[in-house]
Amino acid sequence: MGADHPRYKWVALTNTTLGILLATINSSIVLISLPGIFTGIRLDPLQPANVSYLLWMLMGYMLVTAVLVVALGRLGDMWGRVRIYNAGFLIFTLTSVILSLDPFQGAGGALWLIGWRIAQAVGGAMLMANSAAILTDAFPARQRGMALGVNMVAGIAGSFVGLVLGGALVTWNWRSVFWVNVPIGIIGTVWAYKSLHETGVRTPGRMDWWGNLTFAVGLTALLAGITYGIQPYGGHTMGWTNPWVLAGLIGGAAVLALFCVIETKVAEPMFPLRLFRDAAFAGGNLAALLGSIARGGLQFMLIIWLQGIWLPLHGYDYADTPLWAGIYMLPLTVGFLVAGPVSGYLSDKYGARLFAAAGFVVMAASFAGLLALPTDFGYGLFALLVFLNGLGGGLFAAPNTSIIMSSVPAEARGAASGMRATFQNAGMVLSMGVFFSLMVAGLSGSLPGTLTSGLTAQGVPAGAAHTVAGLPPVGVLFAAFLGYNPIQHLLGGSILGGLPPENAAHLTGREFFPHLISQPFHDGLVVVFSLAIAMSLAAAAASLIRRP
Incomplete structure (x- = not known):
């Protein structure tokens, strides 16, 4: 045709x-x-x-x-x-x-x-x-x-x-x-x-090879910096203070600015x-x-x-x-x-x-x-x-x-x-x-306290509960995103093994983790x-x- x-x-x-x-x-x-x-x-x-x-x-x-x-x-x-x-x-x-x-x-x-x-x-x-x-x-x-x-x-x-x-x-x-x-x-x-x-x-x-190169480098650096910025770094819940993230954001923006200058100069941008x-x-x-x-x-x-x-x-x-x-x-x-x-x-x-x-x-x-x-x-x-x-x-x-x-x-x-x-x-x-x-x-404000109180209520030792609650919220967020229950992974077999069986079963069951994060999640959702x-x-x- x-x-x-x-x-x-x-x-x-x-x-x-x-x-x-x-x-x-x-x-x-x-x-x-x-x-x-x-x-x-x-x-x-x-x-x-x-x-x-x-x-x-x-x-x-x-x-x-x-x-x-x-x-x-x-x-x-x-x-x-x-x-x-x-x-x-x-x-x-x-x-x-x-x-x-x-x-x-x-x-x-x-x-x-x-x-x-x-x-x-x-x-x-x-x-x-x-x-x-x-x-x-x-x-x-x-x-x-x-x-x-x-x-x-x-x-x-x-x-x-x-x-x-x-x-x-x-x-x-x-x-x-x-x-x-x-x-x-x-x-x-x-x-x-x-x-x-x-x-x-x-x-x-x-x-426009120079335009293509600066656009690819600048946009890749900027978007990669944003992507890595959500990972924990140096005791912080996110990575916005990571020098590599800052280099990606600032450097990517600078290269994209250079790209804009190039595009105004070349005959066929x-x-x-x-x-x-x-x-x-x-x-x-x-x-x-x-x-x-x-x-x-x-x-x-x-x-x-x-x-x-x-x-x-x-x-x-x-x-x-x-x-x-x-x-x-x-x-x-x-x-x-x-x-x-x-x-x-x-x-x-x-x-x-x-x-x-x-x-x-x-x-x-x-x-x-x-x-x-x-x-x-x-x-x-x-x-x-x-x-x-x-x-x-x-x-x-x-x-x-x-x-x-x-x-x-x-x-x-x-x-x-x-x-x-x-x-x-x-x-x-x-x-x-x-x-x-x-x-x-949003999670950083309410999640640690919610985790600590929820775990200790089920008999988890205060030290272990505090350690888990101090972990970066992005791990809990990824667990929810992937449909995982991370409690067993976070506590480990030794701590769960020391709890009464019904408490251990409740902690690793279908309802404990969702109930635990639902209010902090809603705070972030707002x-x-x-x-x-x-x-x-x-x-x-x-x-x-x-x-x-």
Whole structure:
């Protein structure tokens, strides 16, 4: 089918939607599968020495896509968007096979997964950077919002579908988390090479190597610094005083400032800063960044809330919590899927800004509702609130993409698509550093006293209880995030063996740990969701910005 065939645009839409769905599912499927993956490679994620593996398993994929997506969008402008997109599908599929064949255990197994996930992220970035540009080329302006809406909502919903899929697959075999990509990837790759054609404006030119280098180094240093800042350092609950973290934050910001200077001097910049002179483009990208941070924070907090507290309190074994956490978050995905395409269609008719702003207002209202819930909530109201959050995200996604992509000239669509994806992916990485830091700060005030009193009430010697309570809160937070009960791990067999059997059983049972952390967790949640409300409202205001 040729590019001028009336049905070609629908072929482009279905293939790019499949590609984006695959890339974004992969960014979250590992998130909820981590307990099973670490068990499979026989590595204890709660050992302090293994926390770095945990962080890089979580953040490596998103960090690399955030760093590379602009450069790969620029390559699409120069060499052909379809060519780069098709290569991304191929790389993504091949690395999925390699990941599923991890031959090592322990640290070696973790490094294999981290390294090949980074390689897979190159393929994912190729898909993300060029899909919106391919659609913008293929669809007329009157249908563009709908097409971009379907594509964008598939991308955002994919991050939540991955939670359900990962929870289901990891209970069967941890390698299936990677196998699942292979048949879909093969079909998508063959289909893309056979059916997609170049329809956009090719812009021959040279790569901005200095811009690419300073952007990659600066953004990597900044995001890695934020990621490592949540780890304890030198007796502090977090690592913001760690010289390496400070070097990453300050040095990364300085290199990014140098990058901005370079981009104003070179003839063919990778990140055309002139595009930000358009108020609609600048406002749309600011809204995308703030929305991504708020959405990422919601993901992390809901996983901790469900896996670490709510599900064990309702009789679920810790081993089963990843699957059920994914299932209980389904209303979030449904909200996205309901609102996204409808919002794209209506925004084509009535304008994008109002829908984008309304979506963020709905998200802010849902965060306020979640803030008012007790930690041990009734599921019906929780489901309604997360559905509303998904609905708000779906309302916003398509109009925001349409605002950004329609505000740039045709020859800059690849770069603009990459810039939009950079803000979105960087927001996800930032969300982990920002919201985990806020949660740890919230826990630091009330958790030590709660731990001490809870443990001593069960007969744990005061010295041992004080030692456990003095441990950094990030360990307890990761335990809840992974669906672990860390009490046995923290106290050890010698202390538990000296307690009455019924006390030891209660300490290591399903209810003690969730009851223990529920109030400190809620204290942290107040801080986290208050910031998410502020970000959502600021994003709503940014969405209303238009050209003077």
